[in-house]
Amino acid sequence: MSELISFIFSQVIPDLNTGFWVSVRLIVPSALLGMFIGVITGALRVYAPYPVKKFCDFYVAIFRGTPLVVQLYFWYFALPYTSFGGFRIVMSAETCAILGFALCSGAYHSEYIRGGLLSIRTGQIKAAQALGMTPFASVKSIVLPQAFRHSFSGCCNEVIYLIKYSSLASIITINEMTGIGRGIAKATFRNVETFLVVGLYYLALVSLASALLFYLEKRMEIPGFEKGTQ
Amino acid sequence: MQTDQTIDKNKPRVLEARKIVKELGGSRVLDQVDLILDRGDIKVLIGPSGSGKSTLLQCLNLLHIPESGELYLDSRPINFRKKSELYLLRQKVGMIFQEFNLFDHLTARQNVAIALRKVKKQSKKMAEQRAELELSRVGLSDKVDLYPAQLSGGQKQRVSIARALAMDPEVLLLDEPTSALDPELISEVLVVIRDLAKEGMTMLMATHQISFSASLAHEFVFMEAGRITEQGAPNVLLAEGAGSRTLDFCSKISEMTGAQA
Numbered sequence: 001m002s003e004l005i006s007f008i009f010s011q012v013i014p015d016l017n018t019g020f021w022v023s024v025r026l027i028v029p030s031a032l033l034g035m036f037i038g039v040i041t042g043a044l045r046v047y048a049p050y051p052v053k054k055f056c057d058f059y060v061a062i063f064r065g066t067p068l069v070v071q072l073y074f075w076y077f078a079l080p081y082t083s084f085g086g087f088r089i090v091m092s093a094e095t096c097a098i099l100g101f102a103l104c105s106g107a108y109h110s111e112y113i114r115g116g117l118l119s120i121r122t123g124q125i126k127a128a129q130a131l132g133m134t135p136f137a138s139v140k141s142i143v144l145p146q147a148f149r150h151s152f153s154g155c156c157n158e159v160i161y162l163i164k165y166s167s168l169a170s171i172i173t174i175n176e177m178t179g180i181g182r183g184i185a186k187a188t189f190r191n192v193e194t195f196l197v198v199g200l201y202y203l204a205l206v207s208l209a210s211a212l213l214f215y216l217e218k219r220m221e222i223p224g225f226e227k228g229t230q
Numbered sequence: 231m232q233t234d235q236t237i238d239k240n241k242p243r244v245l246e247a248r249k250i251v252k253e254l255g256g257s258r259v260l261d262q263v264d265l266i267l268d269r270g271d272i273k274v275l276i277g278p279s280g281s282g283k284s285t286l287l288q289c290l291n292l293l294h295i296p297e298s299g300e301l302y303l304d305s306r307p308i309n310f311r312k313k314s315e316l317y318l319l320r321q322k323v324g325m326i327f328q329e330f331n332l333f334d335h336l337t338a339r340q341n342v343a344i345a346l347r348k349v350k351k352q353s354k355k356m357a358e359q360r361a362e363l364e365l366s367r368v369g370l371s372d373k374v375d376l377y378p379a380q381l382s383g384g385q386k387q388r389v390s391i392a393r394a395l396a397m398d399p400e401v402l403l404l405d406e407p408t409s410a411l412d413p414e415l416i417s418e419v420l421v422v423i424r425d426l427a428k429e430g431m432t433m434l435m436a437t438h439q440i441s442f443s444a445s446l447a448h449e450f451v452f453m454e455a456g457r458i459t460e461q462g463a464p465n466v467l468l469a470e471g472a473g474s475r476t477l478d479f480c481s482k483i484s485e486m487t488g489a490q491a
Contacts, residue, residue: 127331127390130291131345131397132321134313141348146335222335224379 004193012184012197019180020201026094026176027166027205030101031159037102038109038155039144045110046117047139056110063107068165072100076172097169101162108158109151116151117143149220156213163206177201241268243305244432245290245323245401250299252282252289259285260296261456267401267432274443274464275436276479277453283436286453287403290434291323292316304400321349324394326404330386332378332393338365339374342393349397364392368422384415388422395426402426404435440480444468452476 045056063071075096079089091099120143128138170179181198185191245267252260260282267273275283288294290301292310301308303322309315333341342361346352352360365374368388378386387407394402407423408416420442426433427446437443443450444464452460452467452475460467460476467476 121331123327123329123331124333126293127325127327127333127393128345130293130320130325130327131393132317132349133345134317137348141344142333146333149335222379223377225334225377 007188007190008193008197011188012181012194015180015184016177016197016201019175019177020205022174022180023166023169023176023205026097026101026169026174027163030098030105030166031162033098033102034105034158034162035109035155037106038113038158039148041106041110042113042117042147042151043139043144045114047135060107060110063104064111068100068104068168069171071104072096072168072172075100093169093172093174096172097166097174101166101169104165105158105162108161109155112151112154112158113147115154116147116149119150120146146225149222149225152217152220156210156217159209159213160206163209164202167202241270243267244269244271244303246302246305247286247290248300248302250286250289250301251297252285252294253297254285254294259456260289263299263453263456263458265290265434265451265458267434269400269432270430271449272427272433272435272447273449273451274447275434275451275453276438276440276443276476278479281453282456283453284405287325287405287434287436290401290403291320291325293320293325317349321397322400324397324399324402326387326390326394326402326407328406328409330378330383330390330410332381332386332389334378337375337377338370338381338389338392341378341389342396345393346396360396361392364396365389367395367425368392369418382415383411384418387411387419391419391422391426401432401434404433404437406436406438408437408439438483440483450476452479 041056041059044052045060048056075091076093079091079096082088124142124146125138128142129135133141166176167178169176170182173179175183177198181194185194188194243266245265247263247265250260250263250265251258263282263286265273265286275286277283285294289296289299292301292308295310301310301319303319308319333344336344339358339361342364343354343357346357346360347354350357362371362374365371368391370385370388370392373381373385373389378389381389391407404423408419411419416439420439423433423435424446435443435447447464449461450464450467451458454475460474466472467474468480469477
């Protein structure tokens with residue numbers, strides 16, 4: 001027993017802590033960027049002129065319709081082999097991961113945001129216009145704040161998913177928690193203990209994020225305002 | 231029936247619509263409608279459902295853009311196609327909706343203040359002070375911090391009136407302001423409308439509250455099938471034996487509601 005504890009504390013946890021911060025550095029920017037992409041795309045899918053709308057629908061179809069692993073492979077292993085007018089795009093593994101997560105996550109967020117936007121009664125938009133607000137101002141000040149509240153629980157789910165699928169970054173050579181865990185397991189042959197601890201790290205991260213998102217949701221709560229269903 | 235438009239040289243013209251035509255879903259909802267509102271005028275639109283009352287009101291502040299016709303605000307022609315003129319006209323022509331259409335995520339105070347901030351670019355403090363003033367005018371000083379879901383229908387409608395008044399409109403258009411209310415909540419809204427009338431607010435109201443509006447209106451405007459068919463002082467149109475379509479319609483409504491026309 002003491003041998004197990006000393007293995008975990010001396011060999012697993014120190015390395016995993018390093019991996020933990022690598023994971024956080026992938027998750028935080030891609031969650032924020034993904035949400036930003038989702039809000040913009042969701043709004044465009046509802047309000048933009050037809051060609052823009054179709055383009056955004058196409059983006060969502062591609063990123064929801066292909067496995068994230070394939071997308072990551074594409075950004076990291078395939079993109080450097082394509083050239084645009086003699087110009088090659090080569091990105092670091094971290095950039096690829098953040099871009100890949102954000103684009104994929106943005107596609108899902110946009111679905112929730114779009115649903116939230118469509119749920120706002122047109123009467124309120126009419127009232128905003130009747131007061132002399134421009135369409136942009138009425139969407140920004142009236143529709144989006146409500147749509148965001150309606151879609152918030154869906155978006156929270158997406159962030160939780162993102163935390164877990166950040167583990168896929170390990171397949172494009174990034175040593176985040178899963179990658180580090182695999183390294184330890186390979187070196188020590190102690191798969192059970194290692195991956196149990198890795199799992200606990202994810203569980204802790206997800207619990208922390210859930211608590212934070214729950215707190216945010218409470219703070220945004222408005223009496224009598226119906227929350228989104230999911 | 232007479233359609234005498236009494237032209238009082240002392241009252242400046244606020245809003246004038248000429249030959250407004252509006253088509254919705256392929257059918258002509260408004261057919262060459264003319265309407266004049268001078269300062270302080272209170273006119274009441276009546277007529278059967280689907281006669282175009284709502285559409286006319288929405289055309290007058292350009293929530294619907296008419297297919298053809300002209301619109302004048304303070305005797306100045308408005309170009310419908312120009313966005314900036316559209317926004318400016320809407321600021322000056324307030325609109326009250328049947329369904330209140332309050333912003334669900336904002337308190338009563340914020341509901342009134344938001345357009346002052348976003349449209350008139352006032353500071354938050356100034357806008358909220360004005361909002362409180364307007365809310366006290368409609369008797370809601372103690373409800374400023376409540377959200378729409380915490381207000382009764384009558385209170386919601388009064389917030390929406392305060393919201394329109396805060397923009398200093400030259401005209402107020404009211405689209406059946408009491409139709410969505412429980413009977414016992416109607417009077418609190420009517421009291422506010424009566425106060426506005428006393429203060430000389432120019433108003434055009436679509437309503438089925440015949441007896442109330444007869445006591446208030448300078449003129450009844452009867453609409454049927456997208457046209458104004460009768461127009462005149464309520465006591466003339468509703469006089470016994472007037473034989474007007476307005477009288478016929480109003481007495482049918484009163485029979486149903488038991489109110490006195």
